[in-house]
Amino acid sequence: MYDLLLLGSLVGGDKTGYKLQKIVGSALQPMRKVSSGVLYPSLEKLEKEGLITSTEQQDVRKTKLWHITAAGTARFAQLMQADIPSDAKRNDMIHFKLRSLNSVSMPVQLKILTEFQSFIESDLLFYQQAQQDMQAHRVEFPDMAPRFDVIVSAYDLDIQLAQTKLSWINQQIEQRTAI
Known part of the structure; x- marks a missing residue:
């Protein structure tokens, strides 16, 4: 479910995990939070699938900068065009898609x-x-x-x-x- 939101966030440019966590958190309902234990495995899965890449940066501390690949951009477009399922995740999917409307x-x-x-x-x-x-x-x-x-x-x-x-x-x- 977070694939759409993460890929959509990266379509607009490279971001750190911290920034992605803030974006995902703001896209969810106020009482729901996304933990690092959910976010980073999702990012690593997308990286393993070749949809995103990461590079390490050394600022004040070591951070990873995440970047969408051409395959990730194609997957994002596919997810945006897919029908919204009529299930318990429907509202989240709609909100995720609405946040990326300008990217399609x-x-x-x-x-x-x-x-x-x-x-x-x-x-x-x-x-x-x-x-x-x-x-x-x-x-x-x-x-x-x-x-x-x-x-x-x-x-x-x-x-x-x-x-x-x-x-x-x-x-x-x-x-x-x-x-």
Whole structure:
């Protein structure tokens, strides 16, 4: 999963492991951190596959500078064009791809945005239907109305977030198609 983010970070230029750790950390949700125990094995795997290389630098202390290879650039393009899986990692993959949109062609950018749009439209329909179901349960089971009210309110938040995402996506698509 981190291959896309690491390769995308290196497409923009060489970086140290420390800088890559900061980039990966900023791309994840605020409560998730990437440890050195996850980052460096991922970098070493990419290096072993010939997708990146490293050179040692001697500044104040010895550091490695990571560089993407031609094979790594090709792999990055392949990952950006790949369909986003509809699983638990979906949101991370979308965020990773959105952070690298400027590194791919306009058709690929539009593919990513429309795929994201489709996911969010599907989520929105789910939230709206679930909210309607809870409203019906509220009427059917009036003694549990306060519990259903809380659930209906939580779905309000999900619906508003999905609508905000759709608005942003539509704006991004519009900007790209107006060019």
